[in-house]
Amino acid sequence: MKMKLVQLLIAGSTVLIISCNSEDNSALENTVNELQEKQNDILQKIQTMDKSIANLTLANKNRPAKNQQPKADPNKVYSVKIGDSFVQGNKNAKVTIIEWADYF
Numbered sequence: 001m002k003m004k005l006v007q008l009l010i011a012g013s014t015v016l017i018i019s020c021n022s023e024d025n026s027a028l029e030n031t032v033n034e035l036q037e038k039q040n041d042i043l044q045k046i047q048t049m050d051k052s053i054a055n056l057t058l059a060n061k062n063r064p065a066k067n068q069q070p071k072a073d074p075n076k077v078y079s080v081k082i083g084d085s086f087v088q089g090n091k092n093a094k095v096t097i098i099e100w101a102d103y104f
Helices: 001-021 025-061
Strands: none
Touching: 001 025
């Protein structure tokens, strides 16, 4: 809609300029025609870019996320070797709680 309005404005301005001037306007007409051709080229490039953006958006929506972390399994049993680590309580307890920190 806006592009049509711009084109109409340019065409109207061209007619107004040509009708007000009684001199030879061929140079002015050539300039206006060149501007209109360049404007059409720009509009075509914008339409091509819009189509490309739409295609990329659609492709990204259909692609599964790669960086999703696997969900933790609450039923999995982890075996952690404690080695010579400090133990408080029974070393052979059925349940061992391990606290890890990188500061002390």
